[in-house]
Amino acid sequence: xxxxxxxxxxxxxxxxxxxxxxxxxxxxxxxxxxxxxxxxxxxxxxxxxxxxxxxxxxxxxxxxxxxxxxxxxxxxxxxxxxxxxxxxxxxxxxxxxxxxxxxxxxxxxxxxxxxxxxxxxxxxx
Amino acid sequence: xxxxxxxxxxxxxxxxxxxxxxxxxxxxxxxxxxxxxxxxxxxxxxxxxxxxxxxxxxxxxxxxxxxxxxxxxxxxxxxxxxxxxxxxxxxxxxxxxxxxxxxxxxxxxxxxxxxxxxxxxxxxxxxxxxxxxxxxxxxxxxxxxxxxxxxxxxxxxxxxxxxxxxxxxxxxxxxxxxx
Numbered sequence: 001x002x003x004x005x006x007x008x009x010x011x012x013x014x015x016x017x018x019x020x021x022x023x024x025x026x027x028x029x030x031x032x033x034x035x036x037x038x039x040x041x042x043x044x045x046x047x048x049x050x051x052x053x054x055x056x057x058x059x060x061x062x063x064x065x066x067x068x069x070x071x072x073x074x075x076x077x078x079x080x081x082x083x084x085x086x087x088x089x090x091x092x093x094x095x096x097x098x099x100x101x102x103x104x105x106x107x108x109x110x111x112x113x114x115x116x117x118x119x120x121x122x123x124x125x
Numbered sequence: 126x127x128x129x130x131x132x133x134x135x136x137x138x139x140x141x142x143x144x145x146x147x148x149x150x151x152x153x154x155x156x157x158x159x160x161x162x163x164x165x166x167x168x169x170x171x172x173x174x175x176x177x178x179x180x181x182x183x184x185x186x187x188x189x190x191x192x193x194x195x196x197x198x199x200x201x202x203x204x205x206x207x208x209x210x211x212x213x214x215x216x217x218x219x220x221x222x223x224x225x226x227x228x229x230x231x232x233x234x235x236x237x238x239x240x241x242x243x244x245x246x247x248x249x250x251x252x253x254x255x256x257x258x259x260x261x262x263x264x265x266x267x268x269x270x271x272x273x274x275x276x277x278x279x280x281x282x283x284x285x286x287x288x289x290x291x292x293x294x295x296x297x298x299x300x301x302x303x304x
Contacts, residue, residue, distance in 0.1 A: 015238035020158035022230030057269040072288035079295035
């Protein structure tokens with residue numbers, strides 16, 4: 001097995017993930033693209049572990065660790081997405097821009113009214 | 126590694142299988158990031174992860190392959206489907222899954238692919254390694270984890286517990302802050 005085949009495949013998968021993260025608007029699709037990027041890294045780790053014959057199996061063990069971390073990340077990410085959806089009724093990334101440096105609309109320079117604050121939690125619902 | 130390494134072309138039978146699986150993985154990954162239906166994206170993700178598990182099998186990393194099937198295909202995609210369901214995503218074709226910066230994303234992704242593929246091909250085009258079965262079997266990998274990597278393993282278990290508690294706290298509405 002030439003190492004260049006898995007390495008090129010991993011590079012392509014990583015680029016596809018980069019495209020997905022940048023181009024998608026739905027947060028869950030962004031999370032899927034992040035998983036694609038993590039899988040590209042895993043493929044690299046496995047390929048180089050097989051090539052280098054590590055006696056400690058560092059590459060494959062690290063692959064298992066990355067898989068576990070990816071699962072934890074996805075669980076937390078989906079919890080955050082659900083919290084955002086509960087508070088704002090949207091999961092679209094470019095609608096959640098409270099922390100952005102927004103351009104003030106002309107005519108109201110500096111005094112742009114903030115949108116009505118959304119209650120942080122539903123309370124007993 | 127050896128002097129009698131076969132050339133890059135024609136590929137060996139293992140490489141033919143790997144290239145086929147890689148083509149499936151990359152094609153379905155491309156469909157994940159371009160499809161207009163969000164549920165289809167999750168299902169194409171299953172195909173991509175499954176093909177990647179096949180790639181791991183060809184690379185003799187069989188334990189990693191089965192873990193990939195169990196966790197990614199089994200758990201992660203189900204979690205994503207639950208997320209899609211709970212956020213009431215539009216089921217069916219919807220036009221607003223892509224944001225407005227598709228062109229910029231395409232440029233960045235193409236640049237990333239160009240840089241990575243050139244670097245990798247320049248660096249590893251001559252490297253050949255024969256595949257020895259049994260290298261990534263559960264026995265040797267488990268011995269390695271519990272002999273040499275036991276401290277990261279335990280740290281990871283603590284991290285997983287923290288992530289679990291964090292997800293519970295984030296998703297329950299009746300645990301408010303003390304304000």
